[in-house]
Amino acid sequence: MTGRTQLVELVEDDDSRSARRTGRWSGTDAEAHRDEGSPVTPDAPGPEPGDRARVWVRRHWRWLVPSVAVVVAALVVTQGAVDAQERARLARLAAVPGVLAPVDRDLSVLWRADARTGTAVQQGAEIGDRVVAVLEDADDDSLGVVAIDVRTGRQAWRTPVERPARLPGPADQAQQLYAYCSTARHGDGLVAVCGATQQAQIVTQQPPTSLWVLDPADGTVLARRTVPGAAAYTIAGPDLVVATSVAGTGADRSWRVVASDAVTGAKHWTFTTPATRITSPYPQSTAPPDEAWAVPGLGATADGGVLVTSDRHVWELSSSGRVERSLDLPQYSWVDSIRGGLLFSSVYGATSSSHAGTIVLRDGTTVPTDDVSGYLTADDGSVPEMTFTVAAGDTGLAGITGRLVATGAPVWTHAGAIQSGLLLGGRLYLAQADGVVALDARTGEVLWRLETDYSVRQVGTDGNALLVPGPTARLTALSLGSGQRLWTRDLGPDVAGPGNPAWTVQQLEVDGRFHEVVGWNDDGSIVFLG
Secondary structure (H helix, E strand, O other), rough: OOOOOOOOOOOOOOOHHHHHHHOOOHHHHHHHHHHOOOOOOOOOOOHHHHHHHHHHHHHHHHHHHHHHHHHHHHHHHHHHHHHHHHHHHHHHOOOOOOOOOHHHHHHHHEEEEEEHHHHHHHEEEEEEEEEEEEEEEOOOOOOEEEEEOOOOOEEEEEEEEEOOOOOOOOOOOEEEEEEEEEEEEEEOOEEEEEEEEEEEOOOOOOOEEEEEEEOOOOEEEEEEEEOOOOEEEEEEEEEEEEEEEEEEOOOEEEEEEEEEOOOOOOOOEEOOOOOEEEEOOOOOOOOOOOOHHOOOOOEOOOOEEEEEEEOOOEEEEOOOOOOEEEEEEEOEEEEEEEEEEEEEEEOOOOOOOOOOOEEEEEOOOOEOOOOOOOOOOOOOOOOOOOOOOOOOOEEEEEEEEEEOOOOOOOOEEEEEEEEEEEEEEEEEEEOOOOOEEEEEEOOOOEEEEOOOOOOOOOOOEOEEEEEEEEEEHHHEEEEEOOEEEEEEEEEEEEHHHEOOOOEEEEEEEOOOOOOEEEEEOOOEEEEEEE
């Protein structure tokens, strides 16, 4: 039989390969190799750490590779979830009135306009990526409503509208137009509501107001309205709300309040106030009031309701016209709607040393206070159980108090010459005469403070940082969490424009009336930055 050579595969484990390479063995392995006559060098140096690591990786690669892949995938998923949460947070904040579009240190001039356009824009309304405003033509004084792209400054459209009639009075007296735009809800979006009225130094009767309701997409006029001069009006949600006088006896007046859809004119509800005694709007006057000037106060609440104020009484109406609260007021007072659905009655001429006002709780309970109503330029709705009032000093606001919405009771007080403030993520950020401070909105605890060598007039935010304007259009971004300076930009030369010194810059505006950072110059010209 023919003999064959049989191939035999030798399997060498990692330890054997390592030992063979280094000449170092241990235990029975060394004895076995002595028997086989293999050279053994017991004192030879062991493998280097790098060699051991490579040996370990080769031995375990079959499970190591999938494990690493799992860890990497988990990190990617985690980071993706964090990024998604941050995007969702910023998207929610973008819908909060007063929060700016993203701002970074590379912001520059988007566009600039002269004083005529600047005046119109100042009274305009930002809807989406456009500012809608009433603008007089520089050549022929014709009137039009325009939409200006906030990124480029170009007019997207212009709709001619009729100029309100001149007021009766001396033929040679100067008259000027007062115009403005606001918004009303319509369907899932907004429409522009623009109004104009004539103003003059000598007026024998209040002028009527011309209103135009326009589609912000293309400037189509959806409705035209005229509000009588001796009437008050406001926009509440989708409604145009108008209050007109009902005939009374002597100084007694009642008011008919009608809410109708701003676009269609469909009447939603009507409310007529009981008759109230009308006194002069001027505390020093003892003359009976002129019927033409007996106009009620009318304002919208945060939830779409309406406040109707007639001399010494206020009615709070819901968005359906139902009376929510009815209160007697001191003479010469006015009423604001403040945070938490509360009302605040303030008295004309009140000082910090006298009774300044009254907080009205949801159930109608009144809480007297020496404070006056506070105002936040941005409020994300966090800490709903708290509301805030401010102390009035001889030269301005002298402190802020956090109060419980349920009772009006003070929880904490922070002293300081406060200029403005905003609420974000449970923190109050305050602009003060000596710097910026961040407070815990529930406890009043000072979380951080930044002192400045100038009076901080306002603070703003884009949700990523706190934005603090300084003199000559210097803008500083601070960390919301720690107050650390993130960056500072001197925008004075950019805002002033070529050939103009930086001291001609009036201010930077970051209080959120526009979604962009806006610069104003002494001559009334305007600059949008982004």
